[in-house]
Amino acid sequence: MKVVVVGGGFGGARVAKSLQGRCDVTLVDTKPCFEYTPALPELIVNPGKEIQIPHREYLTEGRLVVGRARVFHDHVRMNGERLDFDALVVATGAGPKRGGMAVKCREDVWKLVEELGEEVAVAGGGYVGVEVAAGLAEIGKKVRLIHSRERLLHTLPERASGLAERFLRAQGVEVVLGERADVKRCVSCTGTVPNTACIKGRLRKALDEKGFVRVDGHLRVRGFENIFAVGDVTDIREDKSAQNAFLHASVASRNILALERRAPPREYRSRERATLVSLGSKNGIFAYRGLAFGGRIPAVMKKAVEWKVRLALRG
Numbered sequence: 185m186k187v188v189v190v191g192g193g194f195g196g197a198r199v200a201k202s203l204q205g206r207c208d209v210t211l212v213d214t215k216p217c218f219e220y221t222p223a224l225p226e227l228i229v230n231p232g233k234e235i236q237i238p239h240r241e242y243l244t245e246g247r248l249v250v251g252r253a254r255v256f257h258d259h260v261r262m263n264g265e266r267l268d269f270d271a272l273v274v275a276t277g278a279g280p281k282r283g284g285m286a287v288k289c290r291e292d293v294w295k296l297v298e299e300l301g302e303e304v305a306v307a308g309g310g311y312v313g314v315e316v317a318a319g320l321a322e323i324g325k326k327v328r329l330i331h332s333r334e335r336l337l338h339t340l341p342e343r344a345s346g347l348a349e350r351f352l353r354a355q356g357v358e359v360v361l362g363e364r365a366d367v368k369r370c371v372s373c374t375g376t377v378p379n380t381a382c383i384k385g386r387l388r389k390a391l392d393e394k395g396f397v398r399v400d401g402h403l404r405v406r407g408f409e410n411i412f413a414v415g416d417v418t419d420i421r422e423d424k425s426a427q428n429a430f431l432h433a434s435v436a437s438r439n440i441l442a443l444e445r446r447a448p449p450r451e452y453r454s455r456e457r458a459t460l461v462s463l464g465s466k467n468g469i470f471a472y473r474g475l476a477f478g479g480r481i482p483a484v485m486k487k488a489v490e491w492k493v494r495l496a497l498r499g
């Protein structure tokens with residue numbers, strides 16, 4: 185069975201890795217490597233940290249094509265080449281909203297650290313904004329963190345918000361709540377938009393009004409039996425996170441194999457999952473179902489998760 189996977193992040197890399205050897209897999213990505221994005225804020229403190237894994241290291245039995253794809257309902261187009269498929273996985277993720285300095289890849293962080301002055305404004309107090317502000321404070325920047333909500337980490341339990349705010353204030357960060365920042369002048373951590381400009385033709389009908397790909401409970405793109413979508417690009421109402429993208433990938437891979445065997449597909453069950461937020465290089469917050477605690481243990485847990493993901497791809 186010919187499977188084309190577009191996007192080599194958490195979702196796409198895992199699908200490609202699990203189907204290689206069992207299907208004829210082609211992975212298309214804009215970069216020649218997988219990037220461990222949850223470690224981007226850590227890169228502020230430790231710019232030399234290795235966060236990339238070349239796709240070739242784990243994709244030993246599949247084909248890799250590097251470039252930007254255009255995705256149609258019956259083929260994928262790349263650098264003038266046409267890739268046909270029996271099954272397609274859309275895993276193009278989401279990118280930063282327009283305006284401001286983005287923190288989406290290794291080069292963004294390097295540029296940020298190089299170009300920033302002594303005083304920095306960070307827009308958005310979700311987990312990315314909190315992690316970036318903590319990293320910048322650790323390297324000695326005078327940071328102002330502006331969040332439009334009444335508390336930081338507003339999707340997590342209140343206790344987590346309190347822990348984050350107290351930690352940041354103790355590091356000298358000015359925390360401004362209930363105000364909107366002028367994002368153009370800030371490091372922008374205000375959320376993402378789906379990378380679906382590459383979706384063309386009939387497949388565009390599967391996009392919702394915000395540009396997310398509509399999927400059913402089996403992660404099939406609405407209206408198509410053999411096209412799946414995983415990760416941040418989907419319209420699933422849950423946290424857009426690496427761990428969710430990884431779990432989608434596991435369901436989509438099984439469903440592609442089920443498609444070949446004409447077996448019933450598995451269902452993806454979305455639920456609340458534990459969250460780890462880093463606060464600089466040595467501290468963090470763990471939050472799950474109303475429970476939250478901070479300190480060094482969550483920082484160690486976050487490193488353990490990174491190690492587990494690396495093992496899942498390389499092992």
Ligand SMILES: Cc1cc2nc3c(=O)[nH]c(=O)nc-3n(C[C@H](O)[C@H](O)[C@H](O)COP(=O)(O)OP(=O)(O)OC[C@H]3O[C@@H](n4cnc5c(N)ncnc54)[C@H](O)[C@@H]3O)c2cc1C
Binds near residue numbers: 191
């Ligand atoms: C700073 C930061 C910190 C984060 N921290 C955490 C964390 O602690 N925990 C957590 O769970 N999540 C975290 N996240 C979120 C996590 O990174 C995303 O949820 C996850 O990467 C989503 O995986 P994905 O596979 O959907 O997309 P991505 O990992 O974004 O991968 C998408 C891939 O598709 C490629 N692509 C896009 N368009 C095309 C095209 N047309 N052709 C070919 N390739 C294309 C992109 O280049 C990219 O390689 C963080 C994100 C950021 C930015």
